[in-house]
Amino acid sequence: MADSDENEKTEEPTQKKLDEAIKRGDVVKSQEVSAFFVLGAATIMIAFMASPMSRNLAKPLAAFIDHVHEISLDRRGLAEVYLDLGRAILAAIGLPAVAFLIAGIVGNAIQHRLLWTAEPLTPKLSKVSPLAGLKRIFSVEGLVNFVKGIIKLIVVGVAMWWAIRPELKRLDTIVAADTLGLLAITQTIAIKLMIAVMIVMGFVAGADYLFQRHRWMQRQRMSRQEIKEEFKQTEGNPEIKAKIRQLRQSRARKRMMAAVPSATVVVTNPTHYAVALKYEKGMQAPICVAKGVDLIALKIREIAEANKVPVVENPPLARALYATVDMDKQIPEDHYKAVAEVIGFVMRLRGRR
Known part of the structure; x- marks a missing residue:
């Protein structure tokens, strides 16, 4: 032995x-x-x-x-x-x-x-x-x-x-x-x-x-x-760490989905990407309250439609926003003009209604 x-x-x-x-x-x-x-x-x-x-x-x-x-x-x-x-x-x-x-x-x-x-x-x-x-x-x-x-x-x-x-x-x-x-x-x-x-x-x-x-x-x-x-012993059990990471991701996803109804607009691709933006008077720029791809994107779109949040299909903008903006962060200056046009369109649409 x-x-x-x-x-x-x-x-x-x-x-x-x-x-x-x-x-x-x-x-x-x-x-x-x-x-x-x-x-x-x-x-x-x-x-x-x-x-x-x-x-x-x-x-x-x-x-x-x-x-x-x-x-x-x-x-x-x-x-x-x-x-x-x-x-x-x-x-x-x-x-x-x-x-x-x-x-x-x-x-x-x-x-x-x-x-x-x-x-x-x-x-x-x-x-x-x-x-x-x-x-x-x-x-x-x-x-x-x-x-x-x-x-x-x-x-x-x-x-x-x-x-x-x-x-x-x-x-x-x-x-x-x-x-x-x-x-x-x-x-x-x-x-x-x-x-x-x-x-x-x-x-x-x-x-x-x-x-x-x-x-x-x-x-x-x-x-x-x-x-x-x-x-x-030093780094922690990988299985436990994976479960903790999965639990954190699940909680973050739930918080993200709960923020979709408060969004101003959801930009989609139309089904592969979805980015929910929120803008109110006094804000310097719109912020991202939710984003996802594939199944998560579909879920964001479903919640938005159920809560009467406007959904705008703009594939290039949706992909660009998903790649460059983080959760709860303002959009980059490069996308101010494109996002302003989308939000302006939504505001005019609400005004007509």
């Missing part, structure tokens, strides 16, 4: 589906991208902050060693020693810790917008189910992660060997160096190693992000039935 459902999901996800997934915390996320940014922060720390950090840490440690004979071994004395050493260590590692935290946040923010949701923390049986765990391990994604880990290990190892190989010739110099010289050499080698690893991790992070995005888009795919249901 699960495979059948997956096979039915052949359509690209809608923007609404993607937005809902992001709100749930289901986002494109590559751990390699975050690791790349953290690695970059570590490289910067080693290149620019290693010496000041080591000096800041060396001072309290040297003082501790120089005055170790003055330390009281009671509870209060040991507590003060632990506090002093703790402050020194925190002061030394505080900046790197903040830098790593910021790098991790940036690594996630560059992949997707920051959001706060507790849904990923909600307990789910699938997370503790042994069967679900085995499926995840032996899934395509699990296999890809395993192969990716092996390749990454090999490539990073080769890059580290390529970076450190020139330094092997200086082993005798390194062994004979003093403490400060050894620290400087170690820093140089560490920077070379970190840069080599960063170059490799940059390619790995880019490829892994593209793969994770592809997998995420596949997970968000929808079946045609899901798209129909979403359309119903």
Whole structure:
């Protein structure tokens, strides 16, 4: 059944589906991208902050060693020693810790917008189910992660060997160096190693992000039935909308037919088109109170004749008015002359009567 459902999901996800997934915390996320940014922060720390950090840490440690004979071994004395050493260590590692935290946040923010949701923390049986765990391990994604880990290990190892190989010739110099010289050499080698690893991790992070995005888009795919249901939820049920539209048209038609008896004249074609016009003293121009074609035109004519509203056959004018004038709107200026002649004829006819 699960495979059948997956096979039915052949359509690209809608923007609404993607937005809902992001709100749930289901986002494109590559751990390699975050690791790349953290690695970059570590490289910067080693290149620019290693010496000041080591000096800041060396001072309290040297003082501790120089005055170790003055330390009281009671509870209060040991507590003060632990506090002093703790402050020194925190002061030394505080900046790197903040830098790593910021790098991790940036690594996630560059992949997707920051959001706060507790849904990923909600307990789910699938997370503790042994069967679900085995499926995840032996899934395509699990296999890809395993192969990716092996390749990454090999490539990073080769890059580290390529970076450190020139330094092997200086082993005798390194062994004979003093403490400060050894620290400087170690820093140089560490920077070379970190840069080599960063170059490799940059390619790995880019490829892994593209793969994770592809997998995420596949997970968000929808079946045609899901798209129909979403359309119903967002746009409304098409059948209900059609019924509402039909009901509105029916009410508008009834109001239109009720206005025909108040018309001054009905211009026809003679049966295909009918436009009922109303004109009273004080109006700037006649207005259209009803119009229609075929059956509606016949109905307008019947109501007009039943209420003794004059019906004038003028096919060109009837077609032109039907095409250009809207309901309850004045006729266009282009038709003033022709309509005036028709209304004038009706007025003269009433006068003779």
